[in-house]
Amino acid sequence: MTAAVIFGCAGTELTPNERDFFRETRPLGFILFARNIVGPDQLVRLTGQLRDSIDDPAAPILIDQEGGRVQRLRPPHWRAAPPAExxxxxASGDLAAGCRAVKLNHRLIAAELTALGIDVDCAPLIDIRVPGAHDVIGDRAYGGEPELVAILGRAAAEGLLEGGVMPIIKHIPGxxxxxVDSHHDLPRVAAGRAELSATDFRPFHALNDIPWAMTAHIVYEAIDADSPATLSTKVIADVIRGEIGFDGLLLTDDLSMKALNGKLGDLAQRSLTAGCDVVLHCNGDMAEMRQVAAGAAPLSPAAKARYERGQDKRERARLASASTSDMAALRDELTRLIA
Known part of the structure; x- marks a missing residue:
């Protein structure tokens, strides 16, 4: 039975110990980081090993390929994509050109990923940029205007979907x-509910039909002062599923980030109980993965239905696009637009 978890692995080749663990626990899928990457041939081999370990040739394999600071695939083997900013x-000067450039960029990213056996991108980031906030978001954001962020996020998601890659909007609800950087500390947001609804939540509401989303490890004091969104039934039910209206597959951000306090097995259990569909653990540490697996549950019927709806939507988008697109021509057009 498929477990409601996505795991990383330690290195550039799957070890026998990892293979046996994945075969036993049967995670939904896997996520890759820079530590797993040497070059194209090695990466194709690794993605094949991961899928073979659970006997599922369609198991999703994720990567963070936003562009700018956050891209695991880098030169010399892969293109250096610009940051969202x-x-x-x-787009601030020419909205049509900005939308076209974003879509082209993500269509090219999709082509790079699918050639390696990677079919899910942890992008687009549709958080708004707020003056004075920590730079953990910074130039990863399209800007500070919710409507513009939503429009460009939509273009990015469409580019990925048309290339056969599942986008993940993040970090819901904002x-x-x-x-502070949630990789190291737990952020707390004191803004009121009305202000959040008018700003941070708006891009996610506009893109609530995107099949996958990733939570924010952030406490929103006006909604739930005790638990970050990932662990908060109130935030997930009232805001993410309620006000925002997202009914796709809800994935936690990495449970090993320092924003979350507690034993990993308990965090996995609490995330799923709060309403997340799948938990994410990224660092490939076997001892930690065993804890997460112990706290995770089988993929629920509702989560399975959300996952399958997303797969169908991606396939429809891929089939509807021009499958014979000339990638060199798209790269040239993108270069002209952003020059």
Whole structure:
């Protein structure tokens, strides 16, 4: 039975110990980081090993390929994609050009990923940029205007879907106001519910039909002062599923981030109980993965239905796009737009 968890692995080849663990626990899928990457041939081999370990040739394999600071695939083997901020600047002067550039960029990312056996991108980031906030978001955001962020986020998601890659909107319901880096500390946001609804939540509401979303490890004091969104039944039910209207597959951000306090097995259990569909653990540490597996549950019927709806939507988008797109021509057009 498929477990409601996505795991990382330690290195550039799957070890026998990892293979046996994945075969036993049967995670939904896997996520890759820079430590797992040497070059194209090695990465194709690794993605094949991961899927073979659970006997599922369609198991999702994730990566963070936003562009700018956050891209696991880098030169010399892969293109250096611009940060989101660059597209926001372009769109501020010419909205049509900005949207076209974002879509082209993500269609090219999709082509790079699918050639390696990777089919899910932890992008687009649709948090708004807030003056004075921690730079953990910074130029990863398209800008500070919710409507513009939503428009460009939509273009990014469409580019990925048309290339056969599942987008993940993040970090729902909004990470832009964080004054600390959630990789190291737990952010607390004091803004009122009305202000959050008018700003941070709006891009996520506009893109609530995207099949996957990733939570924010942030406490929203006006909604639930005791638990970060990932662990908060109130935030997930009232805001993410309620006000925002997201009914796709809800994935936690990495449970090993320092924003969350507690034993990993308990965190996995609490995340799923709060309403997340799948838990994410990224660092490939076997001892930690065993704790997460112990706290995780089988994929629920509701989560399975959400996952399958997303797969169908991605396939429809891929089939509806021009499958014979000339990638070289798309790269040339993108270069002209952002020059």
């Amino acid at each position: 660059r597209f926001g600047q372009l 990470h832009g106001r964080s004054m």
